[in-house]
Amino acid sequence: MDEIFKPSRRTFLRGSAAIAAGTVAGQAVAQDGPDPKITELQDWASYTGVGVDETPYGLPISFESDVVRRNVEWLTASPISSINFTPIHALDGTITPQGCAFERHHSGAIELSKDDYRLMINGLVDRPLIFTYADLERLPRENHVYFCECAANTGMEWAGAQLNGAQFTHGMIHNMEYTGVPLRTLLREAGLDAAGDLADKWVYVEGADASSNGRSIPMEKALDDVLVAFKANGEALRMEHGYPVRLVVPGWEGNMWVKWLRRVQVTDMAVGSREETSKYTDVYENGIARKWTWVMDAKSVITSPSPQMPITHGQGPLVISGLAWSGHGQITRVDVSKDGGITWETARLGKQGDTKALTRFYLDTDWDGSPMLLQSRAIDETGYVQPTKDQLREKRGENAVYHNNCIQTWFVNEEGVAENVEVS
Amino acid sequence: VIEGTYGLGRVAFDEEIAAWDVDVLPDGRGLPEGRGDVFTGEEVFVDKCASCHGDFAEGVGNWPVLAGGFDTLANRDPVKTVGSYWPYLSTAWDYINRSMPFGEAGTLTPDETYAIVAYLLYSNNMVDDDFELSHENFTEVEMYNADGFVVDDRPELEYAEWRTEPCMENCKESVEITMRATFLDVTPDEDVEAA
Numbered sequence: 278m279d280e281i282f283k284p285s286r287r288t289f290l291r292g293s294a295a296i297a298a299g300t301v302a303g304q305a306v307a308q309d310g311p312d313p314k315i316t317e318l319q320d321w322a323s324y325t326g327v328g329v330d331e332t333p334y335g336l337p338i339s340f341e342s343d344v345v346r347r348n349v350e351w352l353t354a355s356p357i358s359s360i361n362f363t364p365i366h367a368l369d370g371t372i373t374p375q376g377c378a379f380e381r382h383h384s385g386a387i388e389l390s391k392d393d394y395r396l397m398i399n400g401l402v403d404r405p406l407i408f409t410y411a412d413l414e415r416l417p418r419e420n421h422v423y424f425c426e427c428a429a430n431t432g433m434e435w436a437g438a439q440l441n442g443a444q445f446t447h448g449m450i451h452n453m454e455y456t457g458v459p460l461r462t463l464l465r466e467a468g469l470d471a472a473g474d475l476a477d478k479w480v481y482v483e484g485a486d487a488s489s490n491g492r493s494i495p496m497e498k499a500l501d502d503v504l505v506a507f508k509a510n511g512e513a514l515r516m517e518h519g520y521p522v523r524l525v526v527p528g529w530e531g532n533m534w535v536k537w538l539r540r541v542q543v544t545d546m547a548v549g550s551r552e553e554t555s556k557y558t559d560v561y562e563n564g565i566a567r568k569w570t571w572v573m574d575a576k577s578v579i580t581s582p583s584p585q586m587p588i589t590h591g592q593g594p595l596v597i598s599g600l601a602w603s604g605h606g607q608i609t610r611v612d613v614s615k616d617g618g619i620t621w622e623t624a625r626l627g628k629q630g631d632t633k634a635l636t637r638f639y640l641d642t643d644w645d646g647s648p649m650l651l652q653s654r655a656i657d658e659t660g661y662v663q664p665t666k667d668q669l670r671e672k673r674g675e676n677a678v679y680h681n682n683c684i685q686t687w688f689v690n691e692e693g694v695a696e697n698v699e700v701s
Numbered sequence: 702v703i704e705g706t707y708g709l710g711r712v713a714f715d716e717e718i719a720a721w722d723v724d725v726l727p728d729g730r731g732l733p734e735g736r737g738d739v740f741t742g743e744e745v746f747v748d749k750c751a752s753c754h755g756d757f758a759e760g761v762g763n764w765p766v767l768a769g770g771f772d773t774l775a776n777r778d779p780v781k782t783v784g785s786y787w788p789y790l791s792t793a794w795d796y797i798n799r800s801m802p803f804g805e806a807g808t809l810t811p812d813e814t815y816a817i818v819a820y821l822l823y824s825n826n827m828v829d830d831d832f833e834l835s836h837e838n839f840t841e842v843e844m845y846n847a848d849g850f851v852v853d854d855r856p857e858l859e860y861a862e863w864r865t866e867p868c869m870e871n872c873k874e875s876v877e878i879t880m881r882a883t884f885l886d887v888t889p890d891e892d893v894e895a896a
Contacts (some may be wrong), residue, residue: 487804555783584888621868641859
């Protein structure tokens, strides 16, 4: 590749620093002599470590301090109604550690105790009901793993390549194992006979926070797989993720996953709340907007190499790793291109994809040190193939804000430094 | 215990439902009785809203613009306001009543909310300065972009086309980089943040 592919000075410096650090972490290559890490007695092999009474609830080791949520100040007017990003570039597998799983609040993360918690079911039901937290724990539970992706994930990238890192371009997502009660169970406790024909009925769901984040969900979905969840990844929800109870709406845009859930109302029409009119509607090029774009379509991203994860080990074996997901069901296949989409190889799935959940893919390859234009392309069980950004823009223009599931390109140069780019 | 249920939960009191069920539907259902005019609304707005949204609802700094932007939705940078974009007036009443002012939500009286919404209509040149909004005339207000929305049509316009076996080899003749994030340089600097 020619001159135009050279990285900016800033990126180059960052990449060089990473490479220098990489040699410290060290790959096993021919040494001048015996390795003192082996031949000299190390402290940890002689002295004792910390006791079991040291850390009742642990945090990651200090060496992993860069694996944290980050925010982008210029995106929003206030950090109270804002977003931060999961460090997906540094994670592997599919389960997102709760402590670094992204947050999106509209009036901040509130502190709501189980004792203070109440859930109301009202509207077109036979008996409007109030549940306490303890009531919810007495109903039959289910466990499911699902992704929660913000509708705006990758939204800053509609008009071009903007943020340099998978965390920022694709990190408004997390994937957890939820424990909870199906929403249908609660609706049946309240009785749906009064609603009559359920085909044209809705549930309006809202949170206990000041923003309320009210959204309308068609009854068919409410009775299908929506969960009223109180555990995630084995423990209680984090405060910032809706403690003690949130809605889980599999495959659908994250905004509908109402946190601190306080009320479910059966209605005969969509409420047309702020979050489904002013926001979470997608403007086309002609000024007309789509509403009720609930499902998150099939999408993927290579998490390593990526701008925050340069190649530091030189030529030879290279693991290309990434995530794929679809709101329509299982991921059945992921293709990877190293030449910007001219040729594709089918990657290996870490394990068979769960429905509406993150799926890990790997392409184990041999890097000859040539520049690469890395792309991944997800395919789901409906046969839907993740589109390019140009395909999306042809249909929608550049002002949709939400639902950007385009194929991402990383340019990797001879140094192993990666950059967010668009290609023809 | 009613057959087919677990008999958990207890019946909600009317007062409890009234306290929490305050949403307003596009057809006006849910509106409480009340009224407020443009002049009153301007006073309330300047007192409680203008520090973020501007005296004329034009927005301050990065805070949302609530007025203007008509006929910009097909532009490169659309200005989506209550006037130019919102399809229902009920949404404005409901959202302001429930979630504004930011940081002091739920403190407005119904009459104050009617007045603020009347002032927003005036700021958007949708009513005259002597206009009074009430639960009685609420649904007579016509919104500029009421017909500006279509239900998700991805199944027809996109899915049919994109559910095909994709190309694997020789998929294009050449590839060029057309845009680069490092030219914009707006990504937070990790070295600084990590320190």
